[in-house]
Amino acid sequence: MIEFEYAAPTQLDDAIKQLTAAGDGARVLAGGTDIIVQLREGLRSADLVIDVKKIPELTQLEFCGEQGLHLGASVSCRRIYDDENIAAAYPGLADAVRIIGGWQIQSRASVGGNLCNSSPAADAIPPLITYSAQAHIAGPTGRHVVPVEEFCTGPGRNVLQQGELLVALTLPPQPSGSGSAYQRFIPRNEMDIAVAGAAVWVQLDKRGERIERARIALSAVAPTPVFAAEASEWLSGQPASEEVFAKAGELAKRVATPIDDMRGTAEYRTHLVGVLTKRTLATACERART
Amino acid sequence: MSTEVAPDNTSDTEQPATYKVIGTRPIRHDGADKVTGKAVYTDDLHLPNMVFGAFVRSPHAHARIVSIDTSEAEKMPGVLATCTSADLPDPWDKVDNLGEGCVNYAHLSGNVLARKKALYKGHAVAAVAATSSHLAQEAARHIKVEYEPLPATMSVLDAMQDDAPLLHDDLITHTLGDEPARPSNISSHIQFKKGDIDEGFAAADVVIEREFKTATVHQGYIEPHVSVALWNEDGRLKIWTATQGSFVVRQQMSELLKMPVSQITIVPCEIGGGFGGKISVYEQPVAAVLSRKCGRPVKIMMRRDEVFEATGPTPGSFMRVKLGATKDGKLTAGKAWLAFDAGAFPGGVIGPGAMCVFSCYDLPHATVDGFDVVLNKPKTQAYRAPGSTHVAFATECVIDELAEQLEIDPIEFRLNNAAQEGTRRVDGPVYPRVGLVECLQAIQKSDHWKSPLTGPNRGRGVACGFWFNCGLKSSVAANVNADGTVTLVEGSTDIGGTRTSIAMQLAETLGITAEDVIPQVVDTDSVGFTDVTGGSRTTFATGLAAYEAALDIQRQMVEQAAQIWECSPDDITVANGVYQGNGRSLSFKELAVQADKVGKPIVGRGAVDPQGSTNAFAVNLVDVEVDPETGKVTILRYTACQDAGKAIHPSYVEGQIQGGSVQGIGWALNEEYFYDDQGHMRNASFLDYRIPTCYDLPMIDTIIVEVPNPDHPYGVRGVGEVPIVPPPPAIANAIYRATGVRFRELPMSPPTVWNAIKGQNTGE
Amino acid sequence: MKTHVTTTINGGSVEFLCQPRQSLLEVLRDELSLTGCKEGCNNGNCGACTVMLDGLPVNSCLVLAVEAEGAVIETVEGIAEQGHLHPLQQCFLEGAALQCGICTPGFLVAAKALLEKNPQPSEQEIRFGLAGNLCRCTGYDKIVRAVQAAAQTPEAQSPGLSKRPGLLSRTTQTEAKSL
Numbered sequence A: 001m002i003e004f005e006y007a008a009p010t011q012l013d014d015a016i017k018q019l020t021a022a023g024d025g026a027r028v029l030a031g032g033t034d035i036i037v038q039l040r041e042g043l044r045s046a047d048l049v050i051d052v053k054k055i056p057e058l059t060q061l062e063f064c065g066e067q068g069l070h071l072g073a074s075v076s077c078r079r080i081y082d083d084e085n086i087a088a089a090y091p092g093l094a095d096a097v098r099i100i101g102g103w104q105i106q107s108r109a110s111v112g113g114n115l116c117n118s119s120p121a122a123d124a125i126p127p128l129i130t131y132s133a134q135a136h137i138a139g140p141t142g143r144h145v146v147p148v149e150e151f152c153t154g155p156g157r158n159v160l161q162q163g164e165l166l167v168a169l170t171l172p173p174q175p176s177g178s179g180s181a182y183q184r185f186i187p188r189n190e191m192d193i194a195v196a197g198a199a200v201w202v203q204l205d206k207r208g209e210r211i212e213r214a215r216i217a218l219s220a221v222a223p224t225p226v227f228a229a230e231a232s233e234w235l236s237g238q239p240a241s242e243e244v245f246a247k248a249g250e251l252a253k254r255v256a257t258p259i260d261d262m263r264g265t266a267e268y269r270t271h272l273v274g275v276l277t278k279r280t281l282a283t284a285c286e287r288a289r290t
Numbered sequence B: 001m002s003t004e005v006a007p008d009n010t011s012d013t014e015q016p017a018t019y020k021v022i023g024t025r026p027i028r029h030d031g032a033d034k035v036t037g038k039a040v041y042t043d044d045l046h047l048p049n050m051v052f053g054a055f056v057r058s059p060h061a062h063a064r065i066v067s068i069d070t071s072e073a074e075k076m077p078g079v080l081a082t083c084t085s086a087d088l089p090d091p092w093d094k095v096d097n098l099g100e101g102c103v104n105y106a107h108l109s110g111n112v113l114a115r116k117k118a119l120y121k122g123h124a125v126a127a128v129a130a131t132s133s134h135l136a137q138e139a140a141r142h143i144k145v146e147y148e149p150l151p152a153t154m155s156v157l158d159a160m161q162d163d164a165p166l167l168h169d170d171l172i173t174h175t176l177g178d179e180p181a182r183p184s185n186i187s188s189h190i191q192f193k194k195g196d197i198d199e200g201f202a203a204a205d206v207v208i209e210r211e212f213k214t215a216t217v218h219q220g221y222i223e224p225h226v227s228v229a230l231w232n233e234d235g236r237l238k239i240w241t242a243t244q245g246s247f248v249v250r251q252q253m254s255e256l257l258k259m260p261v262s263q264i265t266i267v268p269c270e271i272g273g274g275f276g277g278k279i280s281v282y283e284q285p286v287a288a289v290l291s292r293k294c295g296r297p298v299k300i301m302m303r304r305d306e307v308f309e310a311t312g313p314t315p316g317s318f319m320r321v322k323l324g325a326t327k328d329g330k331l332t333a334g335k336a337w338l339a340f341d342a343g344a345f346p347g348g349v350i351g352p353g354a355m356c357v358f359s360c361y362d363l364p365h366a367t368v369d370g371f372d373v374v375l376n377k378p379k380t381q382a383y384r385a386p387g388s389t390h391v392a393f394a395t396e397c398v399i400d401e402l403a404e405q406l407e408i409d410p411i412e413f414r415l416n417n418a419a420q421e422g423t424r425r426v427d428g429p430v431y432p433r434v435g436l437v438e439c440l441q442a443i444q445k446s447d448h449w450k451s452p453l454t455g456p457n458r459g460r461g462v463a464c465g466f467w468f469n470c471g472l473k474s475s476v477a478a479n480v481n482a483d484g485t486v487t488l489v490e491g492s493t494d495i496g497g498t499r500t501s502i503a504m505q506l507a508e509t510l511g512i513t514a515e516d517v518i519p520q521v522v523d524t525d526s527v528g529f530t531d532v533t534g535g536s537r538t539t540f541a542t543g544l545a546a547y548e549a550a551l552d553i554q555r556q557m558v559e560q561a562a563q564i565w566e567c568s569p570d571d572i573t574v575a576n577g578v579y580q581g582n583g584r585s586l587s588f589k590e591l592a593v594q595a596d597k598v599g600k601p602i603v604g605r606g607a608v609d610p611q612g613s614t615n616a617f618a619v620n621l622v623d624v625e626v627d628p629e630t631g632k633v634t635i636l637r638y639t640a641c642q643d644a645g646k647a648i649h650p651s652y653v654e655g656q657i658q659g660g661s662v663q664g665i666g667w668a669l670n671e672e673y674f675y676d677d678q679g680h681m682r683n684a685s686f687l688d689y690r691i692p693t694c695y696d697l698p699m700i701d702t703i704i705v706e707v708p709n710p711d712h713p714y715g716v717r718g719v720g721e722v723p724i725v726p727p728p729p730a731i732a733n734a735i736y737r738a739t740g741v742r743f744r745e746l747p748m749s750p751p752t753v754w755n756a757i758k759g760q761n762t763g764e
Numbered sequence C: 001m002k003t004h005v006t007t008t009i010n011g012g013s014v015e016f017l018c019q020p021r022q023s024l025l026e027v028l029r030d031e032l033s034l035t036g037c038k039e040g041c042n043n044g045n046c047g048a049c050t051v052m053l054d055g056l057p058v059n060s061c062l063v064l065a066v067e068a069e070g071a072v073i074e075t076v077e078g079i080a081e082q083g084h085l086h087p088l089q090q091c092f093l094e095g096a097a098l099q100c101g102i103c104t105p106g107f108l109v110a111a112k113a114l115l116e117k118n119p120q121p122s123e124q125e126i127r128f129g130l131a132g133n134l135c136r137c138t139g140y141d142k143i144v145r146a147v148q149a150a151a152q153t154p155e156a157q158s159p160g161l162s163k164r165p166g167l168l169s170r171t172t173q174t175e176a177k178s179l
């Protein structure tokens, strides 16, 4: 690895100052499961690596039924699924953080890092999109909020400007009758990168029979994780039935623009979108009822 | 779950012997070191003043090397030496057998460091030594190599075409017939014939011919290649390395560096897996040259991507197999046309592939044509039963189809035609007593076979496999200690518990416990020549050497006893480790304590070179479930049955069977080198080259059949390799029953399976 | 430039100097001679380098050594208690759960963490929990069984072990030695 310097500020302001001062050569380190690999393989370079895990705001994890979830940017996957209340309230997110790497990866990898790495195949991003999560960003010019749906701009690229940090993600509270799920397809059963993934969030009517509102988001089938608007909107008012799930899957395929690569052909990936959307819808509706 | 079965037809004269040590499960001697992190693997060494090496590798699949400029790297502070092929002596065209395949030293030298051309992406071109591994990697980026890229050829059939880009302009096909006038990428054409196939096929009622393809796969050992070299001022070279055979490393180093073997010491450290891939040298000669140039010990450890891209995977292949059978289920003839890629240099594993293609069956008429083809991939190497897994995939799938067409149970069909004592293989040898029939019968009797498989999208498959197993040279020395224990000095590196399986044979012979033997794997200066740990030979051949050493010790003990008891050695009897004579009786231990006080030291020696093969057969049974929407295959239940001859340490025999089966499962379902159109491997990591994780598998049930090998005192056949052979066809046959589609290409990965199911549904 | 780092490793206080680019794996192995943790891939894919960092299993190849300031680290070298193998180590030996042994330290550290979190895991829970550790030799069968067997030992079932009473006493011992 090329030599670099290391800083572990304990204040957000200091971090931003250091980030701004170092300019192009600064890299943020959260769990390190992407950035250390990329630095080692020469895919990215750094003069200064700024460890943000000592900044209290970034490691804060707070959940309450009324306010929703405040998820510090560098909170590890493991802390999320270890909290039974959070896992129960946001099962789609829990599905994703349970399958990012193995246990060793999950001890370190953060959802914020997953988002900022902005891989098209990132597992945590589609569920965040389905919850309409907000990304709280701080930088030299102050703070602002961006919907996660608009955060990624291309493979490995996002809205963060030089000197900016992701501070936290907020997820709205979950009304009763809502449910969510995430599934990806991989050839192995663990330790693999998604060939395609689908996250679903639904709100069912009181009897649990009809879908009032739904949000579907996909991974690994476009340059960024994508929100499947048409399929989501079409689902409003539809009965929660297998035929409807399958139809939604067909509609979701329309936003898939995958490439052929070693993980699968475009045709196969598009097909998987249909299958996964159908399956996650069924799971999410099932969860919404209980 | 493991079952051991005595074969049904064990004849009366072959009452299973009762052993005290053999067949028990002692804790391995190196176990405590390995579970506490104390065992010393090569990368654990840190010699005083040691520096680190790194490679510069070709970014092209095929390119002429125009120039190499090391000057900028050499100016960097902390950089101590650089090295290119110019630092290696001019190679000679000499061919040697390394135990699991032959090597031509000119090719080997050119593989270690590319000469005029880089022949595959990742081909080593230069190297550098520096005071830290980070610095060495950085310096490697400052070595400037100018390339002239050339068109690459990446598949075996393409490479065989007349207009394919040539890798070696002096490569003339080696063939039994007339040598062709022009060079090509076909390095050899071998042929075997038995009987008259026209007659054979004419007698058949059903003839099936199919084509098969398999992808390049890697052994996937978890420990990367790593060595430390120290070239002393007195001209002596010492190398610590992770190798399957310290003596074959010495032999290769001697030839490549043109120095006598006596000047070279190889110290085998603990080795983190090999499976055939750690026999050829890669980084060892380069570390040696760098050490000579900078006068300090040099460690080179490959990165994982280098292991994938630049060490020997096992070939991809194209195969055509045709078999005929009569209505009543007798095979009449077989024909095979096999082309294996050798990688960038000649000498792949087509030889054993061609010999194994019909090895499980009694075929009256057969011909086999095999082609060794060079192309722009890393030089291939052995991988557990090299070549046999490929051909079993082809043959066992055709056999399954024949059985189906003839409406004969797949196991009955195989039993009808199984190779047995007296069967002549297509390449000539006639089998002595072998255990295929017994394995098939054991599977028929298994709970697995008897339990019906129910449910949609599920299927059950069966397949057989064969591997020769070899003998070759082994030596041991055994010293009796004053406390009655025995130190066993051996040259076979221990990859999976062979210290113990060899020690157990010494212990059994002497009538002592396994714990009373202290096995040590030593360097090439400290024991006699010993071939590689490979070819499933170690427990068999080094075990035989240990048996001989034990008999040697016993002779000396008898002499000592005679001296102590003042009688003739002829009056002394030995049974179960108890020495009796002149009315007295002492155990081995007691006698050893006394002998230590009176006589000369007792040192046993064993040196063997058994010829021929010991012939291992295996039969696997597998249940799968296929997700029709995604094409993903789940292994529901797996039973692997194998003839071990005699299982010395049943736990480690089971372990070999389970580990080999799982490698075969990986090969069947997901493992492949994925190349882009530039000939670059796109999945050179353990995340993307998908070896199975424990979450992908069920337990692997084993059935050990023991049909003793007539050529070993305890009946050992060797067990390490054949387990990998049956899984791909067994799984293909199971997937067929689950989906109705026959798969003839490996891997049967989800996209492939989905595509085929879809094609079937839409009638494509 | 080197950074000074103070940590607790296997119960003893340890200080070292390192460059920021050095991984924890590299420092443990090359600087501190704790070569029990192994390098199989150096990119988080194989688990051979697994150590405990502040009570959680991590791939030490994906941790910068400088991050370990103030951290509590446990490696395979710290699993055996004062001359006694841990039940997992004993079960690995008795169950022949290792062949070449290169993956074994990583499996032991991960399996120990697993049992401490879930003392009675099902077969599937064991397989899921250990999916970040690759083994190419054993086919995993005997590893899974060894973990199952260890979970059945009386030691593993007493809560004392998971709390590691030995930790404290060993710390004292290390300190005493260094006086």
Ligand SMILES: Cc1cc2nc3c(=O)[nH]c(=O)nc-3n(C[C@H](O)[C@H](O)[C@H](O)COP(=O)(O)OP(=O)(O)OC[C@H]3O[C@@H](n4cnc5c(N)ncnc54)[C@H](O)[C@@H]3O)c2cc1C
Binding pocket: A027, A028, A029, A030, A031, A032, A033, A034, A035, A036, A037, A052, A058, A073, A074, A099, A100, A101, A102, A105, A108, A109, A110, A111, A112, A113, A114, A115, A116, A117, A121, A122, A123, A124, A160, A164, A165, A166, A167, A191, A192, A193, A194, B687, C043, C044, C045
């Ligand atoms: C073996 C292995 C398996 C993996 N499996 C999966 C998988 O199954 N699914 C999956 O989605 N991913 C997977 N990954 C990728 C990775 O683990 C995840 O993307 C993880 O969530 C990244 O989080 P991190 O905290 O480790 O990020 P880091 O590596 O610390 O950071 C990632 C990127 O985000 C930037 N960054 C981090 N935090 C901030 C911040 N607060 N503000 C601004 N920028 C920031 C960093 O500079 C870097 O560019 C795997 C990785 C490995 C090594």
Ligand code: FES
Binding pocket: C038, C039, C040, C041, C042, C043, C044, C045, C046, C047, C048, C049, C050, C059, C060, C061, C062
């Ligand atoms: S070496 Fe760290 S995970 Fe492989």
Ligand code: FES
Binding pocket: B222, B272, B273, C097, C098, C099, C100, C101, C102, C103, C104, C134, C135, C136, C137, C138
């Ligand atoms: S025992 Fe060799 S990798 Fe696991």
